[in-house]
Amino acid sequence: MIERVLVLLYLAGCVGIGIYASRRVLSSGDEYWVAGRRIGTAVNAMAIMASLASGGSIIGVMGLAYSRGIPATLALFAGAVVGFPLASLLVARPLRNFGRYTITDFLAWRYPSPIVRLLVPVSIVVAFTVYIVAQLKAAGITATALLGISYEWALVIATVVFITYVSIGGMIAITWTDVLQGLLMLIVVVGTAVAVTWRSGTPFELMREATAAAPELGSLAGQDVSSTLGFFVIWATAIPVIPHIVMRVFTARDARGARLALNLAMVAYSVMILAAVLAIVPVGKLGFPGLEDADQVFLRVMASEFPAVVRGVAVAAVLAAVMSTTDALLLACSSALTHDLLGGFFKWRLSERRLALLRVASAWVVGALALYWALSPPALISRFYTAGVGLLSAGLFVPTIAGLWWKRANRAGGVGALVAGVAVYGLTMTGTVELGGAPIVLALIASALAMLLGGLLARPDAPGTLAAVAALHDEAGP
């Protein structure tokens, strides 16, 4: 009973924040999409951490470590962590100085073409809908395991709550709820890790004991290099261009604040992931060997080691992880549909009032679709959403980085790189074409080659465009 009360309080708090924020945001695109560009460094850092730390980062990371071993799992998450320094060095300052809302805005400005205006938002909606489904599964299995309510009801409740506060509260509601959710996740995961390690001795003793009983936990045996490398590269190259992180760069007060926030967020995120993988997973492997659904390991540890109150807080923490990422994904999907597709590609010109209604409606449509799909979810959520993120990385990384840093980058190269990356990743990932090697590496190579050919063979961009790109790199902005 106490667990349900805690979770209800938490959900009511999120909706309350959404309603409060709606008074400020519904009248302005700048307020709705990027919180008026005045989020401070510490708040932004916690919000970035919470946005990245999804249900996959609590349920999924431990499920993956349990089933595939700790080293391969750390490769995936280390890739994400390395992606943030890359983002802070390569894109944070120029994109913050660019001063618009979405990654599509930048790419469509740098490579003016209807293909860019169409393909980028469509890829975002496809990839993020998959990502949202994975998050909803995490919410459902957590509530079922620890609260005893049905998977379907858990999905419906969580979905209605986060769509409500995202659709009416925009980026401000997301930022405030993310700070609350990030703190909750850190406290629960790190606190659990400290508690279980304390009972078992030192972390090294715990690891030795667990790997002696289950050697596959610490080993890379049976893991081919290309898949481990593929996981690492997907996340390292996705972070600098992934829309829900890029939108956080746009919310920062200035470029320096954006850069600091990205790296502060990663310090907290790394501590949380390492606590989960190096302490909670070994305890789970020792206590519950042979779990059929590896994603259950955290929940089984919580259910066996802690009293009802702590379990209630743990459910709230997993829901927080799910919702803090899903809300940002939903906002990114909503912006891709309304701002990028309807406003950018189809050139709809609507009044501010109609735009506000459209933003709310698009969030509900995407959320409802994801909910429908999540009712019959796939196994092993980390792998599933990593494929979706790979699609974005394959298509957006080379055009974005080259567009900012290579003077020969031009429209032909940018469009070619985008199409080649998405096509090669899609074909190799689905097994339609078998080339050998990690699909993301092949896709990035194809994308880079297309950029190179376009840049060297096609007409260069006008000097005015190059001067505008150069101005984005100035400390004070253009």
Next chain:
Amino acid sequence: MRRSEGLALAFLIVFSIVSFLPPWRELEVAGMAVFGWLMAALMLVSPALMLLVFRRGGKR
């Protein structure tokens, strides 16, 4: 890009490449492949290094 930022970027790329070299997949410390420990170290070192670089850059 400042020189210190370029050097930090180069360090992270080299660290990542070295971590994926074959010997670290077989060697074990405390029951886990050294590759796993290197990934764990990378997770802590990379943001800490960037914070140092940006902090120094901000003071100039």
